[in-house]
Amino acid sequence: MFLELDSVGRTFVLERRKHTEELCVLEGISFGVAEGSFVAICGPSGCGKSTLLRLIHGLQQPDAGEIRVRGERVTAPSLDRGMVFQHHNLMPWRTVIRNVELGLEAQKLSKAEARSRAERWLDKVGLSDFASYYPAQLSGGMQQRVGLARALAIDPAILLMDEPFGALDAQTRVLLQEELERIWEANAKTVVFITHDIEEALFLADRVIVMSARPGRIIADIAVDAARPRREQWRAAPEFAQLKGEIWKLLRSGQQEALLEEVSP
Known part of the structure; x- marks a missing residue:
């Protein structure tokens, strides 16, 4: 496998006025990415998606598990991993x-x-x-x-994209999604794409990895078997709507569980 994440976890230590507090952001993250594939990671705000991307890039190090590219452990940033930020x-x-x-x-x-x-x-x-x-x-x-x-x-061997179109208006966002797919098809880069937008994930990716609310865990890994190049017809397809509904149900269930945990005594 080209990119491998093996039981990756990340906890931050927060300094308070009179004490320190641990915040577990990611827990037990394991998946692989084949060379040349496009993987989207979708999850609610605060679930650790951006932290996960920084770990893959090498900007931060996991507290548990390890990340490997071509079998080599990621220990620092590298020009072999390109980053596009929001x-x-x-x-x-x-x-x-x-x-x-x-x-x-x-x-x-x-x-x-x-x-x-x-x-x-x-x-x-x-x-x-x-x-x-x-x-x-x-x-x-x-x-x-x-x-x-x-x-x-x-x-770069891997292109890491952290909600790159999140701050754009809806029309520009759709146009750049189509542009990105065209460029990706022409250059066959391995892409890990972070988004909270389900439609964006389904339009661009071969697979959508769905994460739970914090601490972020993988709750589903969904294949998107749609022909390329993808156009507006795919967004209107019944299969698109079905997958969107499935992912939304998973996300909503995970968020409800997190809210119940927060209010439990």
Whole structure:
């Protein structure tokens, strides 16, 4: 298996005024991701989805279990794992093309090679005409495309996406979902995509992993056997509605159980 998570857990220690408190965010997370597949992780707010992605990237370390890529344990961040955040995190003083070149500088490519690769990825996300613009001159959707180009330009083995379209309006979000699927099909990257949007997960992914409320546990791993490329017809299909209903029922049940635990004496 290309990416493996084996009984992964994460607990944070919170410093209070007179005492410390432990907050268990993730517990017993185990799953594998095949090379070239697109996996979405869906769950309620606060269930540890973003923490899980940071653990896969190597920005944090689990308290229990381990994460492996190509059989090697993840112990630190790597350019082999590209990250796209909900907020694009572009450098406002750099032009669009200089933002895309940022990761390439860390790879110590020549200026000519870095520029050529950045131009190629800007073309793939449809922003060639905006290479000399600054982030503030772009719409939110365009800024997120720059973030995607920056992550893909370093040619990572795995693309990690943390609700990248969550802050966008509904129309832009749908358009970028279609754009992402097109780019993914053309480049066959392994993708782990975090979202709380069930429709987004079903449109993009081969599998949807459903998590419970905190502490986050896996409560379902659902295959999405829909032909690609996917278009609006898939969103309107009876199978889409059936899967959406199934996932929503799982999420609602998990949230209700968490609320009961909170109010129990």
